[in-house]
Amino acid sequence: xxxxxxxxxxxxxxxxxxxxxxxxxxxxxxxxxxxxxxxxxxxxxxxxxxxxxxxxxxxxxxxxxxxxxxxxxxxxxxxxxxxxxxxxxxxxxxxxxxxxxxxxxxxxxxxxxxxxxxxxxxxxxxxxxxxxxxxxxxxxxxxxxxxxxxxxxxxxxxxxxxxxxxxxxxxxxxxxxxxxxxxxxxxxxxxxxxxxxxxxxxxxxxxxxxxxxxxxxxxxxxxxxxxxxxxxxxxxxxxxxxxxxxxxxxxxxxxxxxxxxxxxxxxxxxxxxxxxxxxxxxxxxxxxxxxxxxxxxxxxxxxxxxxxxxxxxxxxxxxxxxxxxxxxxxxxxxxxxxxxxxxxxxxxxxxxxxxxxxxxxxxxxxxxxxxxxxxxx
Numbered sequence: 203x204x205x206x207x208x209x210x211x212x213x214x215x216x217x218x219x220x221x222x223x224x225x226x227x228x229x230x231x232x233x234x235x236x237x238x239x240x241x242x243x244x245x246x247x248x249x250x251x252x253x254x255x256x257x258x259x260x261x262x263x264x265x266x267x268x269x270x271x272x273x274x275x276x277x278x279x280x281x282x283x284x285x286x287x288x289x290x291x292x293x294x295x296x297x298x299x300x301x302x303x304x305x306x307x308x309x310x311x312x313x314x315x316x317x318x319x320x321x322x323x324x325x326x327x328x329x330x331x332x333x334x335x336x337x338x339x340x341x342x343x344x345x346x347x348x349x350x351x352x353x354x355x356x357x358x359x360x361x362x363x364x365x366x367x368x369x370x371x372x373x374x375x376x377x378x379x380x381x382x383x384x385x386x387x388x389x390x391x392x393x394x395x396x397x398x399x400x401x402x403x404x405x406x407x408x409x410x411x412x413x414x415x416x417x418x419x420x421x422x423x424x425x426x427x428x429x430x431x432x433x434x435x436x437x438x439x440x441x442x443x444x445x446x447x448x449x450x451x452x453x454x455x456x457x458x459x460x461x462x463x464x465x466x467x468x469x470x471x472x473x474x475x476x477x478x479x480x481x482x483x484x485x486x487x488x489x490x491x492x493x494x495x496x497x498x499x500x501x502x503x504x505x506x507x508x509x510x511x512x513x514x515x516x517x518x519x520x521x522x523x524x525x526x527x528x529x530x531x532x533x534x535x536x537x538x539x540x541x542x543x544x545x546x547x548x549x550x551x552x553x554x555x556x557x558x559x560x561x562x563x564x565x566x567x568x569x570x571x572x573x574x575x576x577x578x579x
Contacts, residue, residue, distance in 0.1 A: 231247070231355075232247060232248050232249065232250055232354060232355050232356050233245055233247060233248065233354065233355050233554075234246065234247070234248035234291040234350075234353060234354030234355070235291065235292055235293065235353040235354070235556070235559045236248075236289045236290065236291055236292070237275055237276050237279070237286060237289065237290050237292050238289045239279070240276070240277065240279055241276060241277065242276075243276065243292075243556065243559050243560050243563060244289075244556060245555065245556035245559065248291055248350070248354045248355075250356060250357070250358050251358055254302055254303075254304050254358065255304050255358075255360075256304040256305050256306040256307075257304050257306050257307060257360060257361055257362065258303075258304045258307075258358050258359065258360055258361060259300050259301075259302065259303050259304065259307060259310060259316075259358070259359060259360075259361045259364055260300070260301045260302040260303075260356055260357075260358050261298040261299065261300055261301060261316060261318065261356065261357055261358075261359060261364065262299045262300075262301050262355065262356050262579075263296055263297075263298040263352055263353070263354060263355060263356065263357060264297060264298045264299060264315075264373045264578070264579050265297045265298070265372075265373040265374045265376065265377040265576060265577065265578060265579070266293045266295060266296045266352060266353045266377060266576070266577040266579070267295035267296075267377050267378065267380070267381065267548075267574050267575065267576050267577075268293070268295075268562060268563060268566040268574070268575040268576075268577075269294065269295055269380075269381065269407075270406070270407070270408075271294075271345070271346075272292050272293060272294070272345060272351075272563070272566075273563060273566055273567045275290070275292060275345070275347075276292065276563055276567075277567065281346075282501060282504070284346050284347050285347055286347045287347060287348070288348070290345065290347055290348070290350055290351065291345065291350035291351045291352070291353060291354055292345050292351045292353050293345055293351040293352045293353030293354075293577075294320040294343065294344035294345045294346075294351050294352055294380065295320075295377045295378070295380040295381060296317075296318050296320070296344070296352040296357075296377050296380070297315065297316060297317045297318065297367065297373045297374070297375075297376030297377040297379075298315070298316065298318070298357075298373070298579075299313065299314070299315055299316070299373075300312055300313060300315075300316060300364070301356065303361065304361065307361040309361070309366070310361055310364060310366060314366050314367075315366070315367040315373060315376065316364040316365055316366055316367060316376070317364070317365045317367060317376035317377065317380075317530060317533075317534065318344075318352065318357075318359050318363060318364055318365075319363040319364075319365065319379075319380075319383075319530050320343055320344035320351075320352065320363075320380065321335075321336065321341050321342070321343040321363075321525060322341065322342040322343070322359075322360060322363065323335035323336075323338035323340070323341050324338050324340040324341075327339060327340065333527070333528075334527065335527055336387075336524060336525045336526055336527040337524060343525075353559070353577065355554075355579060365379070365530045365531065365534060367534065368534060368538040370538055371534060371537050371538050374545075374548055374576055374578075375537050375544055375545065376534075377576065378411075378537075378544040378547065378548070378574070379529075379530050379533040379534060379537070381407055381408060381411050381574070382411045382414070382415065382529075382533045382536075382537075382542065382544060383525075383526035383529035383530065383533055384408055384411065384412070384499065384523065384525065384526055385408065385411035385412035385413075385414065385415035386415045386526065386529045386532055386533055386536075387523060387525070387526035387527065387529055388412055388474055388497045388499050388523045389412070389415045389416055389419045391495075391497055391521045391523055392472045392474070392495040392496075392497045392521060393472075393495065394415075394416050394419040394420070394421055394472055395419055395420050395421070396420035396421070396422065397422075397471070398416075398419075398420075398421050398422075398471045398472055399421065399422065399423045399424075399425075399466055399468065399469065399470060399471045399472070400413075400416040400421045400423070400424045400425070400470075400471065400472045400473075400474065401424075401425050401426075401427070401462060401466065401470045401472070401473040401474070401486075401489060401490070402416070402424060402425070402426045402427070402442075402473075402474050402476060403427050403428075403473065403474065403475045403476060403477055403482040403485060403486060404427075404428060404475070404476035404477040404482065404500060405426050405427075405428035405430065405433035405434055405436065405437045405445075406428075406433065406476065406477075406573075407573055407574055408476045408499060408500065409428070409433075409437070409474070409476035409477075410436065410437060410440060410547060410573065411544070411547070412474050412476060412499065413426055413437060413440065413441065413442055414440065414441065414542045414543075414544070415536075415542070416472075416474075417441055418536050418541045418542050421472075423443045423444075423466060423467070424441070424442055424443050425442065425443060425444045425445070425446065425462060425465045425466050425470075426438075426442040426444075426445050426446075427445070427446040427447075427448045427458075427462060427485075428445070428447070428448065429447070429448055429449065429450055431447060432570065432571055434446075434447060436546075436571075436573065439546070440546060440547075444465040444466070445465075446458070446461050446462055448485075450481065451481075452480065452481045452484060455481065455484050455485050455488060456488070458485060459485060459488045459489045462485070462489050463489060469491035469494070470489050470490050470491055470494065471490075471491060471494050471495070472490070472494060472495045472496070472497065473485075473486040473489060473490045473494070473495075473496045473497070474496075474497045474499055475496065475497065475498050475499060475500055476499045476500045477502050478498060478499065478500030478501045478502040478503060479500070479502040479503045479506070480503055480506045480507060480508060482500070482502075483496075483506055483508045484508050484509060486498075487508055487509055487510065487512070487513040487518060487520075488509065488512075488513075490513075490518050491516075491518075492516035492517060492518065493516070493517050493518070493519075494518055494519070495518075495519045495521055496518060496519065496520045496521065497521050497523050498520060498521070498522055499523045547573045547574045548573070548574045548576050549571065549572050549573045549574060549575070550562070550565050550566075550572050550574075550575040550576065551575075551576050551577075551578055552565075552575065552576070552577055552578070553577070553578060553579075554577055554578070554579040558577075559577075562575050562577060563575075
């Protein structure tokens, strides 16, 4: 079944999880939130593997954030090229408490609080061996069809993807390592550092964590642009050095580029496009200095018509950003040390029930003053 036509599923097929063994059942105590059709969320049992792998841990989930991709799956049954074809447990930004460990697990013990990196790579392909495991073609990522997610009471996950939280880091902050990882990875890709002035296009959750990351990496000035005055107000409160209100009209790009450069007070070394639409990418290509870097983080438009040739003549580098790799230890260090404070990003909290789940997703989808919607289990 594709996206068109019926919008509900008959939940009788075996599901998939990171280890391929979790499935939906008719009874049991491990409850989860399932996407069962367009705007159709249900709280139902989620069966875990009967035996734990030697290198796995069973984690009681305590905090789960809602990502834009989660909302997309609920509203459209797809996100990019990933299509929900059968009921799927949603959620991937998570942290919890270790309940059980496999016999070969040495770095964790029962009771440890952990942040879960949601993507399981094959570790065998050329990309994995080159260190680019986030690009693994066999990646199994929480809540990316057909893999189930983590908005459940318990999940089973590889122990090496569970990172122990420092004592002064909360479970909610642990869950925030996932979106923060995107900003950290983008700053690494773009070479952000003390000499680097950074422009952020889009002040949603990813734009804001990228802004925080840029400052933590040493950027002396970060300017944030968005179409929402509310979002820009939040960006300013969180540390943006300057903000610029922009429109959705591509005809305004040239004058907005001038305004952005004036707000920066000089050249723009790095632009992070956290929206990924034709207008923002056009802005990035025109605003970024010759020899500068653009990180395309957002994926709002699948196809774009943008002025690449003039940018190429100025040797502007366009860098793709897909998820992240080897970021969780650094994210935890940045949070634990106080160099990044993610707490203000968590604007809404909900409990764990079907009604609460529906209300939480509606709040997240409506945007407004909400930034990160978090479940407390």
